[in-house]
Amino acid sequence: MSLATETGTRPATGFRVTRSQRNVAWTGAGALIVVVVLALFPYIVYSGTTAVLVQAAIVLTLASMWNLLAGYAGLVSVGQQAFVGLGAYSVLILALHGTSPFAALPVAAIGCGVAALPLWWLVSRLRSGYFAIATWVLAATIMLIIERFSSIGGGTGMPLPGLAGYDPALLTADTYWAALSVTVLAMLAVYLLLRSRLGLVLTAMRDDEVAARSSGARVGLARMLVFVVAGAGCGAAGALLAISQLQVQPGAVFSVQWTAEMAFATIIGGLGTIEGPIIGTAVFIVLQQTLASYNAWYLIVLGLVAIAVALFARRGLWGLVDTHLNVRLFPVGYWVRLAAERPRGLLTRPWRR
């Protein structure tokens, strides 16, 4: 944590520590241009394309959250569908009481973040594998409880009210903009989180938890915070899901398939990097669109690819890019540079387990 200041005061040693590479201004500008272009899409492309992009936005948001959990905090949650479901149901309940679903979206996200606290208290007692199944049981329990309330559709679910008066073209565009905002905010949140002091703790945990603990990093607190942020993010994705499907069905929103999708996208793209989920989501959407007419085959193929990547290329596709080109789109690490030498990552190199 004090490395930057410490080395900053000792310029005589001949090296300096910086956050960024030379390309950072360019990637920042590039990201801005990409977002602006994406925001103009409803005026340019067919609504079928924006529908696919809404789906991609949901997967990318989920994958970024799962990446925080599994990639940095070492929490393999198989129960993130709990938050997808809670987010969707929050929108439904608020819409039933007359709130616009779009206004309900941020409320749903915050509500899911708050709900994550007591759930964390329950599951944080368990470690690794048992934590994974406990979150799964928790998701199943929440679904069973929600199914008891017939006023919100019981076991069959119900259509989302409040959007009947919308012009269809405007609804498609608004849904797309909402999806884009959620994803950009989620990515920005992850980026800022990793740049903060907590990000150092998280990066240290990712690389070596025991070493992080023994250096005084507050691992428990960092884990809790990540679980809460991931809860809010997955809740926002669930709210988007409800708006884009115009229907909330307990079996669909609480399906473990959501966790499978976010996990596979993250693993394939690269666990423990911000860029990984983006690449993973791209692979996911391409495969899903290609295999769309073969039912569940896309999940089978994705699962097999994810297993192979987890075994043989642990840093995923982005890891392959990174190893060969040594670039990062999001400067969240530190670079140690000797004077007059090419940039070389030391502290930023992931997976030094």
Added chain:
Amino acid sequence: MAWVNAIIQGVLTGGLYALFACGLSLMFGVMKVVNLAHGDLAVVAGYIAIGVITVTHVPVLWSFLIVVPVMAALGYALQRTVIQGALDRSVLTTLLVTFGLSVVIENALLQFFTANSRAIGTGLPLVSGSFSLGSQIQIAYLLVVIFAVAVVVLLGLQYFLSASRYGRLIRAVADDREAAQLAGADHRHVFGIAAAVAFGTVALAGLAYGMYSQLSPTTGTDTILLFAFAAVVIGGLGSLWGTLLGGVVLGVAQQIGAQINISYEVLAGYLVFLAVLVLRPQGLTSRRAGA
């Protein structure tokens, strides 16, 4: 009387849940692997049995002689390849890989055998029949047999681990892998044997559930894996007899829930699981604090 009936039925289904759980417990105890594909593999065993019976027309109980060794061999093979490969990397990787396997198996079953649920038809009077206690309590022979099988499997596991050559090897490797290796144990082979035994019990669990109820591609996760896990946590991690107690508590909770309202069956079991997690996270039998 209805409540007494619920408790008796609950205790007996507890045997089934203990049977679900012992493979999960064994693999965690020895290899520190939580096999998230546990339940789906049990369903695979059940589907293999249905296939074997349909093709060869052997009597149901004979199919056990085929399915259990096949699953044990699959367990050894999977452990020596994929699971060991993941273990060599990190515990996190074992979770990613077994979760991947779980999703792949479930969707492959869905793709090839549709979402229809199917039972292992037995036609045996011992399996489909029941006997009465008093006027209101009907006890299925099958549940009694399953309970007995669960107890026999647990006794057998305990004997195997404490007295047999391979059992001693397994315990030695589980306790201290490097020391066992220095003494000449091949830990990969020993892990393979442990996985084969665990998969054998997984096969029994799948067959038992297929005869007791119906199997569908999603049964593996939403019933077998989650109930097995709840039984393990309620009973206390790492204790074989605790697992039986956990299964019984889960079974009784579900039956009492079903007695109140049939749709509360599963929920009641999970609520007891969560209550144990809050009040006694080390489980009912374990004395050590912390999991």
